[in-house]
Amino acid sequence: MNPVRAVLFDFDGVMADTERLHWQAFCEILAPLGASYSWEEYEKNYIGFDDRDAIRTALDRAGVACSPEELTALLKAKAEVFPKLAAGVAPFPGAVEAVRTSAALGPVALCTGALRSDVEPLLKAFGILDLFAAIVTAEDVARSKPDPACYQMAVQRLGIPAEDCLAVEDTPYGLQAARGAGCQTLGVAQTHAREELAPHADRVIGTMLEF
Secondary structure, three states: OOOOEEEOOOEEOOEEHHHHHHHHHHHHHHHHHHOOOOOHHHHHHHOOOOOHHHHHHHHHHOOOOOOOOHHHHHHHHHHHHHHHHOOOOEOOOOHHHHHHHHHHHOOEEEEEEOOOOOHHHHHHHOHHHEEEEEEEEEOOOOOOOOOOHHHHHHHHOOOOOOHHHHHHHOOHHHHHHHHHOOOOOEEEEOOOHHHHHHHHEEEEEEEHHHH
């Protein structure tokens, strides 16, 4: 395994406990259409998707037709709901320290399926926004995780070979995306069990405190 020259962090479930907040925001905008779902279903089928694919999938499964204009309106509505739910959310213990330690040793990037408007205010509140040499969000790629496009873009922006980059992820989809791009992978069992992450990760830790 190559020495690690850069670290690429996911956000939701790695940096902060925001997955339930995304689920609540989705339910708020989808409930009037009869397309909301349980937390367990979110964990099983939606976690790791960006907003676009999560909404499309929920509407498809509910049999609800959606025009491109209607999808855009739903994305806008969700983008307005989430920041209100996430206001004041704290980072996971050890997450901020992990970014600061990594940034002191080499470049760090953020690779998330969330919107830029979802994550940048929180990164700023955590005091680490300026540490990221590259930030890739849902707006930057056409396909969400497990597609490797986001990680391919992140390593390209850093200018470091993927095999020299370590991706830190909390979901099987995220780990699959990172591995598909050729990155080394570290699973963090903060939202999924170790046994769910292990098949897709070079190593699994319990929390960001172990980073």
